[in-house]
Amino acid sequence: MKVYTSILTSIILLCLLGNLAMAQHHHDHSHDHSHSHEGLHHWEIPSKDPDRIILTFHGDPATSRAVTWRTDTSVESAVAQIAEATVNSKFTEASKEFKATTEEFDLGLYKSNASLKVHYHSVVFEGLAPDKLYAYRVGDGKEHWSEWIHFRTAKSEYAPIEFVYFGDAQNDVLDHWSRVIRMAYQTAPNASFVVHAGDLINKAHRDMEWAEWYKAGGFIHSQWTAVPVVGNHEFRGLEKGEKKQLAIQWKPQFTLPVEKSLDKNLHETVYTVDYQDVRVIVLNSNDLLEEQTAYLEQQLKDCDAKWKIITCHHSVFSPAKGRNFQFARDHWKPLLDKYNVDLVLNGHDHTYARGHVPTRTSDNKKSKHLSTVYVTSVSGPKQYKLDPEQMKEYEADGYELDESGEQIQFYQVIKIDGEKLTYVAYTAIGEEYDRAVITKDFKTGKKKLTEK
Secondary structure, eight states: OHHHHHHHHHHHHHHHHHHHHHHHHHHHHHHHHHHTTTTOOGGGSOOSSOEEEEEEOOSOTTTOEEEEEEEOTTOOSOEEEEEEOOSSGGGGGGOEEEEOEEEEEEGGGSTTSOSOEEEEEEEEEOSOOTTOEEEEEEEOSSSOBOOOEEEEOOOSSOOOEEEEEEOBOOSSIIIIIHHHHHHHHHHOTTOSEEEEOSOSSSSTTOHHHHHHHHHHHTTHHHHSEEEEOOOGGGEEOSSTTSOOEEOTTHHHHOOOOOOTTSOGGGTTTSEEEEETTEEEEEOOTTSOHHHHHHHHHHHHHTOOOSEEEEEOSSOTTOOBTTOOOHHIIIIIHHHHHHTTOOEEEEOSSSSEEEEEEEEEOTTSOEEEEEEEEEEEOBOSSOOOOBOHHHHHHGGGGTOEEEEEEOSOOEEEEEEEETTEEEEEEEETTSOEEEEEEEEEOTTTOOEEEEEO
């Protein structure tokens, strides 16, 4: 009996030790795994499921589109599938598969981030048909997929378009910008694209802020095609005292056109999009400005688009106190005048101002025709004061202020139809604040401005 009891005791003891060892093993394992996730919200943590899905332009908008997304590092090869959308789910049978380019990204390069590696995947859909509604999804090709998501390709000829423009989101993006992008989506759900005019977040490399930006826009980022512009807050040193550099997430997370003729430091921050006979030129107002002056002239000179729109972060006519982008007024404005640019969209100043420059007659008198409309706006919660005195000083540059505002979060919807461009600024609660219409005679290039 004694022998039996001691055997039984030994067995129980071994079982307990075994369980303890297993628990220990599991505990250690999960501890190792969660260690790099410590302090992260569940929506910041990468997994096998695609997150941070975003569309961008790459190539002709009528026949191509780029998509970028993120997973954890266990997804080593990824794919995107696309098909023309149909009224039922049978479109999946005709879907084409594109293999993604995958790159590893180390968040830990910036010390304030979790020391975490992730994979960014990107695909450029090519060979699409113009003016078609497509459904696409991204995933690992096996079990981990996004939902099917719609977007429409551009028409191949001039046709009505509508797009959205935001000034700085920048601060408290999830708390206070989410309602603005969502209200904009309610106002213009079918927008062809969206211009984010710089300072998308506050601290360039801080991944939690990018996570907030993606969560604030949610599925909207995967349906509206983004035209991201770099602001000064997209640049920061990785360590204190180090030279400023572009947000380490910028290139992995946005698949953007590379202008090979430009300095490498400008790649994917300076590019041009031609959408249905509207040319949108994106500039990087932080760096290498002289080099971009030549690029700007070339893009304007060789351009027969019906409308020309420029966007860069810093405001050409700064409405906020102590701000001054003299270089742009000295070097870029003469080109905008010369090539009859229609609209300039800026951020940076955390206030609202819309003004215009009329054309000049040969004896330098002001004519009744319009040269360019300039807008500075803000979509996030950080707000500055307007400086009316400063605005008056721009009269020397031929600038006239038409409408201004402060302590208001805005989004703008721009519609182009025939010989008319209609610009409307809405407040965060969806009320119209400002409206302007540019009417253009395509034969003569002459324009006039009418307001509400």
